[in-house]
Structures are given as C-alpha cells and as structure tokens.
Amino acid sequence: MHLTDDFLGFIALSPSSYHAAAAVERRLTQEGFLRQDDTEEWDARPGGHVMVRGGAVVAWWVPEDASPESGFRIIGSHTDSPGFKLKPRGDLGSHGWQQAGVEVYGGPILASWLDRELALAGRIVLADGSVKLVNTGPVLRIPHVxxxxDRSVNSGLTLNPQRHMQPVFAVGEPDVSIIDVIADIADVEPSDIVSHDLITVPTQHGEVFGAHGDFIASARLDNLSSVHPSMTALIEASKSDDASSDILVLAAFDHEEVGSSSTTGAGGPLLEEVLTRTALALGADEDERRRMFNRSTLVSADAAHSIHPNFSDKHDPVNYPIMGSGPVLKVNANQRYASNALTAGMWARACQIAGVPHQVFAGNNDVPCGSTIGPISATRLGIETVDVGIPLLSMHSxxxxxxxxxxxxxxQALEAYLVN
Incomplete structure (x- = not known):
C-alpha cells in the first residue's frame, strides 16, 4: 500500500498542472536533484537535475560515464487534465446568484462535473511580476437541474457548456467577485492580481475501494497515473548500480488535453532543448548530438481504456485490456499512437525483466481513437517511441x-526500461 498512499498524496498536492510540476520538482530535489534555471549555463555533471517551466517539468539523470556516445532513455507524460478554466473576466450573475465564468478545457465528461464541490487551482500573476500557486479549496459547484x-433528465440530458456549466460561488452578494474570493485565500489584495491560469478540480480526496481494495477513485488519474510512476521510477533507477551510460529523462508536459501546441507542451521546444543542451554540455558536436538522438528511445506514458463491463461493444473483441492485469501497450494503424514493432518489443522486454504482466490495446474500427504526446514527440525529435499506460475507466470524468x-x-516496468 505504500506506493498507493504515496500516489494519493501526490494527487492531493497536484490539483493543477502547475502544482504537479512543482510537486515533482520538490520530490526530486529532496532526492538530491539540482534545480536548473533555463536562463543559466547548462549543468550536465553526473547526478540528477530538474527544471520547471510553467506547468511542465523535465528531469534528467547523468551517469558518471555519460558522453557523446550515450543515448537518452526518456519517459514522457503530461500534467494537465480536462476541466473548466476561469475566464479573464470571471464574474457572471443570474437572478441573485454569483457565478464564475469558465471555459471548457479539453474534453471533460460534462455531466460528471455536476453536483461536486470544486476548487480553482493554478497560478496567479501579481502586479510586481511574481507568480503564486493557488488552491482555493471548495468554493464552486455546478448544480444539476x-x-x-426536467423529466427528461434521465433519458435525454443535453448540457450546453455556456448555459449549463457555469458554477456558483455565492448568492445575494453582488459586490463579491471571484477574484475577491481568490485574493482572500491567496492572502493578497484583489488589485494585485493582474492575470491568472486557474482551472477547476474536484475537492473530494482519492480513495481506495473495492471488495479487496483493488481500485483507486480520484480526479486527474489521466495523467497523474503516469507522472507519479515515472517520477518514482526515475528516483529508483538513479540509485541502481546496473544502469547503463544512457542519460535518464523524465518529461512531464502541459497542455496535452488541448493538443500540446504550446511552449510547455510536447509540440513545443522544451524536451528538444533539454536533450540538446545536455548533449552539448557533454561535448557533443552537431553530428554527435544527432547520433545521440538516434540511440535514444521514448516511452510515452498515458492512460489507456480498460474494457468497460457495460459498454464492451466499444472495444475490439480481441485487443482489449482489463483493469488489474498490468500495463498496456497502445497501438494504432493510423499513428494516433507511436508504437511500432521494434518499440513494442522493447516494452515487452522491460515488462519481462520487471516480472510484470502486460496487455495490448487496439481500437474498435467503429470508434475513433484518441492520441497522446507519443506521435507529437516522435515527429519532432525523430526518436523511436512506444505508447503505454495503465487501464482506466471513466477517463475524462x-x-x-x-x-x-x-x-x-x-x-516497475518503467524502472526496468530505464535501468536495463
């Protein structure tokens, strides 16, 4: 239960992508990793290094014998989850109610957000240019009709994102704005908050449940269920005496749920910058850097769809995973996942070395397939990539x-990939 308890604690510390990146950095620095400022000279000395940029975090472990003859072993994931982002002018009012004006972020299952106590979490930027992380606790709720x-609510529910999904935070207090609420919790003056990146998150704590405690229920399992195992695998691999001369890398990106096209998303320059600057700091020239990339591999770690007992027709009749039977290899003929035969074999070997079971997911031809950072990073970097994850139910709920x-x-499988 130790890993499960640690994971639930990590989720509680990570209500937004910005909090998740900070939580990873904090854990790794406790393990001896050194903070890297991306405006300073690059540090590729042996040992661990970590850098946060907004809601993304990248960490790398440099072995004693690292050189331009090394490669990179990379685990990529993402820190963001679907929800509702507070608009710049975030106050609405209707019939005496005070409401927060929000915009849909990513692809949430709208109905699952009704009748839950919600926090706003993320960052605020103050008038002096400083940035502060904020978690308001339960201040919002989107009440159901x-x-x-509405007698059709159980047969034909249709939710309009603009009309039906604006949460309430007060009633009969027209002079109270949502910024007032945030400022009070953040212990700043409302006039000091000049901008913000704040997203809703359910405040109910994660729980272990089931007849034998086999299941976890929580917000943000997509994709903290990959970020946390990646982090713990990197920590354990950094302590191993069996590691190769490859540089071990964790890259947890932001904005995957909205396409990854940002400075901190997988489509941006962040990972390539870290790999390139590390290679150069090790003395590689341009040709040697390119060869280091060609020796490298990337495990794109994101959630997979467990077969659903009530909707089994949504899955392929053969290539489906089931919860509790091990991590999942994800493949797609149309390159929505980046796995190929070579990288699938690499992942199977990692699972075999770790002594863990593994499964496969391929989509039903009648059901459109999602995607991950895998194809985006593989295209940008030219690094062989495999898409994997653990099976979830209620993804994006x-x-x-x-x-x-x-x-x-x-x-355990991710650790085996990094070490062996």
Missing part, C-alpha cells in the same frame, strides 16, 4: 478509476 423541473496493482506494475 431537479428532475421535477471528474472522478476516474484505476487498478492498484496496475500502478505498482507500471512503476
């Missing part, structure tokens, strides 16, 4: 579901 007022054993097995 009563069945007495306000409260998702995972398997306890899968989380442990995933960490």
């Amino acid at each position: 009563a069945i007495h007022l 306000a409260r998702e579901m995972a398997g306890v054993k899968d989380l442990l097995w995933f960490e």
